[in-house]
Amino acid sequence: MSNLGDRMKLYEEPTSLRLQIKTPVVIRVDGRSFHTYTKDAQKPYDELIQGAMQAATWALCSEAMGAVIGFQQSDEITVILQDWQNYESEQWFGGNVQKIATSAAVIVTNAFNSYPGIVDTFGQASFDGRVHNIPHHEIVNHLIWRQQDTLRNSVSTLAQNNFSHKQLQGKSCDEMKAMLLDRGVDWEKYLPTFVRHGFVVRKQYVQFEGAGPLEHGVSSWVKDFNAPLFNENREYVTSLFAEV
Incomplete structure (x- = not known):
């Protein structure tokens, strides 16, 4: 070793994990101890906390290199990155797992x-992050999985706001919806779409005349407070990514 610094860097290498290149990357950020943090929040959802989470989703999408779509529900944010748009595309922080997750x-x-x-x-709130690869064909499925959790959580939270724990014990989502309707509370009308389906930040591409898909265009971030169900509209997600 030429110097002390070189030797110290060698110790870092075994724990400096890197993501696979030219493969979708999922970043997941969750609130730490949010059950305690939100104990005084408005139920079934708090507009102030929801606004802060939406702002945080926008910030992460804007700063993460290669970000294409961000999805937020409750205290959780999921952002999917791509690095295969063209031959010059690179990974955020060179795919360093620790740097991406902590950043x-x-x-x-x-x-x-x-x-x-x-x-x-x-x-003050704090969050932790994790990051991993997924196959190209699982991009939409991953978001469907998170959205299904959103749907369940929104029904459960609204039901807990109207019934006791004992009354809801062992009840399915459909059963809880029926119980709410019997009480005159329509889940679909009572909660806004961004609480039921999740809040989305996505890339919007404006094409120049004669430009190919996702090429020579200008992109900007847009907020979607009325996201569709991904399992019913897969193109809503797939249209954002460059072809493999």
Whole structure:
């Protein structure tokens, strides 16, 4: 070893895991101890916390290299990255797992805590992150999986706001919906779409005349408060990604 620094860097190599290149990357950021953090929040959802989570989703999508779509529900944010748009495309932080996960958590934490009124009302929040690859054909399925969790959670939370734990014990989502309807509470009408289906931030491409798909165009981020069910509209997601 030429110097102490070179030797110290050698110790880092075994734990410096890297993601597979030219393969979809999923970043998942979750609130830490949010059950305690949100104990005084409005139920079935809190507009202030929801606004802060939406702002944090926007921030992560804007800063993560290769981000294509972000999905938020409750205290959870999922962002999917691509690095195969063209031959010059690169991974965020060279695919370094630790750097991506920690940077994503920091971006979300800072954006969330910077949202007007959030710290004064609830105090400082913190988030942790994880990152992994998935196959190309699983991109939509991954988001369907997270959205299905969103649907279940929104029904369950609304039901818990109207019934006791004992009354809901062992009940399925459909049974809880029926119980709510019997009480005059329509889940689909009572909760906004971004709570039932999740909130989405996605790339929007504007093509120049004669340009090919996702080439020579201009992209911008757009917020979608009325996202569709992904299992009924897979193209909503697949149309955003470059062909393999």
